Amino acid sequence: MAARIILNPTAGNGKAQKLFELIQAHLPNDVEVVRTTGPGHATELARQVADQEDLTVVSLGGDGTHHEVINGLMPEGKTIFAVLPAGTGNDFVRTLGYPKSPRAMLDVALYGAERRIDVGRVNDEYFLTVSGVGFDAEVAGWVNQHEKKGNGTWIFLRGILRHLVHFQAEQMTIHVDGAFRSEPTFLLAAGNSPYYAGGMKICPEADPGDGLFHVVWVKDLSRLGVLPLLTRVFRGTHVQHPQVKTFQTEQLTVEGPPNMLVHADGEIVGHLPVTMTVIPAAIRVRTGRS
Numbered sequence: 238m239a240a241r242i243i244l245n246p247t248a249g250n251g252k253a254q255k256l257f258e259l260i261q262a263h264l265p266n267d268v269e270v271v272r273t274t275g276p277g278h279a280t281e282l283a284r285q286v287a288d289q290e291d292l293t294v295v296s297l298g299g300d301g302t303h304h305e306v307i308n309g310l311m312p313e314g315k316t317i318f319a320v321l322p323a324g325t326g327n328d329f330v331r332t333l334g335y336p337k338s339p340r341a342m343l344d345v346a347l348y349g350a351e352r353r354i355d356v357g358r359v360n361d362e363y364f365l366t367v368s369g370v371g372f373d374a375e376v377a378g379w380v381n382q383h384e385k386k387g388n389g390t391w392i393f394l395r396g397i398l399r400h401l402v403h404f405q406a407e408q409m410t411i412h413v414d415g416a417f418r419s420e421p422t423f424l425l426a427a428g429n430s431p432y433y434a435g436g437m438k439i440c441p442e443a444d445p446g447d448g449l450f451h452v453v454w455v456k457d458l459s460r461l462g463v464l465p466l467l468t469r470v471f472r473g474t475h476v477q478h479p480q481v482k483t484f485q486t487e488q489l490t491v492e493g494p495p496n497m498l499v500h501a502d503g504e505i506v507g508h509l510p511v512t513m514t515v516i517p518a519a520i521r522v523r524t525g526r527s
């Protein structure tokens with residue numbers, strides 16, 4: 238077997254199933270397709286083959302499915318990882334240079350150039366894009382309980398507007414390299430790659446090939462200050478705002494109120510306190526760029 242495609246037929250409100258139907262006729266004989274039956278199953282299906290060095294494991298679904306698959310492949314990280322993006326947001330694939338047409342995407346997922354990328358770890362959970370705490374994690378918690386439609390951004394915007402009414406910055410302490418600093422915090426995002434929530438460029442400098450997190454720490458903001466800043470997140474220019482601090486690190490610990498949610502790849506993974514760590518060059522991925 239050369240590849241195992243892990244298909245979440247529910248991802249992207251039916252997009253994953255449709256993409257599968259488009260590529261099905263082009264699948265070589267040495268490609269196995271397995272379907273998830275519910276939350277957590279993609280992790281199990283990935284873990285079954287995590288020790289096979291010559292195998293490409295392709296996650297067919299959205300970022301939530303990719304998150305589950307990478308958690309089955311790590312910590313061994315021996316297989317090659319690839320994606321067939323078919324979720325509502327598709328943020329991870331933005332860094333991999335995949336083509337748009339289903340047939341060309343399949344070619345990259347099965348035969349694209351190999352590249353090593355970093356993977357983030359937050360407590361015992363692995364992530365590909367961004368892990369964060371504060372306003373965005375609270376919104377992610379809400380969004381995951383609601384049906385996503387279209388490109389995923391709309392439901393995030395609804396979640397943002399809803400939470401804006403009552404959300405308050407909380408005192409958080411960030412530990413980096415033996416030093417620490419406490420500030421009222423609107424949100425903190427540690428990016429292994431730049432995007433989340435369907436194209437928001439929250440950590441614009443993040444690069445999964447540099448062995449570092451690019452951390453964006455947004456201090457206390459007035460309610461009226463949030464919306465203009467938000468519009469800048471799509472271009473990544475929010476980092477120039479005086480209430481936004483950025484830095485790079487291999488590891489950080491965040492302390493704060495223990496009821497505050499923590500997300501990774503948009504999935505809720507626990508509460509504060511947390512330690513986030515980069516695992517450099519943790520896994521091989523197939524990419525559209527040579």
Ligand SMILES: Nc1ncnc2c1ncn2[C@@H]1O[C@H](COP(=O)(O)OP(=O)(O)OP(=O)(O)O)[C@@H](O)[C@H]1O
Pocket residue numbers: 245246247248249250273274275276277278279298299300301302303305323324325326327328385389503
């Ligand atoms: N067979 C299944 N039935 C119901 N839920 C499933 C099934 N298989 C996986 N899941 C769950 O579906 C969730 C959503 O998947 P995913 O995030 O890939 O799609 P999405 O939410 O449409 O896309 P995106 O994350 O890009 O917005 C995952 O968190 C996973 O736990």
